[in-house]
Amino acid sequence: MQLVICSKSTWDPAIRREHAVARSAAREGEVVVFIERPLDVRALSGGRLRRGGAPGAGALRAAWLRGALARPRTAEPGIEVVAQSTLVPGHRSAPAQALDAARLLRTLRTVPGLRYSTVVATQPWQWPAVARAPAARRVFDCADDWRLLIPERAGAISSLHARIAREADALILASPALAGEFAGARVAVVRNGADPALLAAPRSPVPPERRLVYAGTLSERFDAPLLGEVLERLPGWTAELYGQCQYAGHGEAPAPELERVLDRHRGRLRWCGPVPRSALAAALDRGRVLIAPHRAALARGQDSMKLYDYAARRRPIVATPGALGDPDQIAGAGVTEAGGAESFAAAIASAAEVAAQGGASEAWLADSSWESRWRAWRSAAIGSGDGRP
Numbered sequence: 001m002q003l004v005i006c007s008k009s010t011w012d013p014a015i016r017r018e019h020a021v022a023r024s025a026a027r028e029g030e031v032v033v034f035i036e037r038p039l040d041v042r043a044l045s046g047g048r049l050r051r052g053g054a055p056g057a058g059a060l061r062a063a064w065l066r067g068a069l070a071r072p073r074t075a076e077p078g079i080e081v082v083a084q085s086t087l088v089p090g091h092r093s094a095p096a097q098a099l100d101a102a103r104l105l106r107t108l109r110t111v112p113g114l115r116y117s118t119v120v121a122t123q124p125w126q127w128p129a130v131a132r133a134p135a136a137r138r139v140f141d142c143a144d145d146w147r148l149l150i151p152e153r154a155g156a157i158s159s160l161h162a163r164i165a166r167e168a169d170a171l172i173l174a175s176p177a178l179a180g181e182f183a184g185a186r187v188a189v190v191r192n193g194a195d196p197a198l199l200a201a202p203r204s205p206v207p208p209e210r211r212l213v214y215a216g217t218l219s220e221r222f223d224a225p226l227l228g229e230v231l232e233r234l235p236g237w238t239a240e241l242y243g244q245c246q247y248a249g250h251g252e253a254p255a256p257e258l259e260r261v262l263d264r265h266r267g268r269l270r271w272c273g274p275v276p277r278s279a280l281a282a283a284l285d286r287g288r289v290l291i292a293p294h295r296a297a298l299a300r301g302q303d304s305m306k307l308y309d310y311a312a313r314r315r316p317i318v319a320t321p322g323a324l325g326d327p328d329q330i331a332g333a334g335v336t337e338a339g340g341a342e343s344f345a346a347a348i349a350s351a352a353e354v355a356a357q358g359g360a361s362e363a364w365l366a367d368s369s370w371e372s373r374w375r376a377w378r379s380a381a382i383g384s385g386d387g388r389p
Helices: 018-029 041-045 055-071 094-109 123-133 153-167 176-182 195-199 224-232 256-264 277-285 307-310 342-351 362-367 370-381
Strands: 001-005 032-035 071-078 080-083 116-123 138-144 170-174 211-215 238-242 270-272 289-292 317-319 335-337
Touching: 001 018, 001 123, 001 153, 018 032, 018 138, 018 270, 018 370, 032 094, 080 153, 080 256, 094 123, 094 224, 116 123, 123 138, 138 176, 138 370, 153 176, 170 176, 170 370, 195 211, 195 307, 224 270, 224 317, 224 335, 224 342, 238 277, 256 270, 277 307, 289 307, 307 362, 317 342, 335 342, 335 370
Parallel strands: 001 032, 001 116, 032 080, 116 138, 138 170, 211 238, 211 289, 238 270, 289 317, 317 335
Antiparallel strands: 071 080
16 A cells, blocks of 8 residues: 655655654555655745755745645655645644645645555644545554644644544554543554664764764754753863754744854854764764753653664763653663753763763663564554555
């Protein structure tokens, strides 16, 4: 059966849960259509180039026009990627949701063989389009508590969750903490997992440099001011940030709070922009300690892909409480949780002393492989593979 994924991300960098799903399906011979997160119309007005990772005005306009054409391209064997453009992001308001759903439904109806496909929504405002798609199965894969991330739309998102609970052929959650939003529905909990390629890639020796590495999306969830305070307490340390910026209202450029921290620690803190999946192991291995300074209020309900990416490289990890998952899930992954700048800095200093012996246990990694997660995900989403649950 063909798998059509309506993603919350672009294909590059391929570091999220839906990328792992797509690649696993393709390896088993499934045809995958990966519909990217749309670029909104603000790209046409241009924008200034900021730092090394933000695209310039010309590149943004060209990307928006490519997305408007919605022509598929082959990203990898078995995976077709469809760029998208929209006027206003669907999460902004009820009219924006309706407009963007119409855009997504038009795209879905152009997918060859849609009637034999499983279509997966990854954001609640995609559901009105997915529910109307003439497909064999319609699935919602929930990896985030969107009410926390977009509090001004919490009521509307809860209403969409209730609709999804009634209509979805399968409802898959990355964390059991998300189940309360789908009361009465049958759900499958399928956590994220460690990428076999990251596990297999040769590990570089722990660097002697006192360097921190963060890899993941840079958004309101990322606590940039906390990182700035931590660096002030750790003279001689540097930090590298790898990932896309997705701050509300700022396109793919840093928000002012991150700009201020980058400016204050110029020479010690560097935003390196997105890193391709093929280069992620090398980027993570540059760190003596890997960090996840997230705001706790925006991390609830998470089972972070970052946890598994970091753990796969067997480096010690320092995170704010709840940033990477619940206590049972992170046990054995080499994570030290610390809240506040003083505690976070002290945890880094302590982890650095045992970096060569730190990191996830072999037992935890064996139990957290994406290969085992994929079998559970496929069973929940696709069932027998012929449209029957």
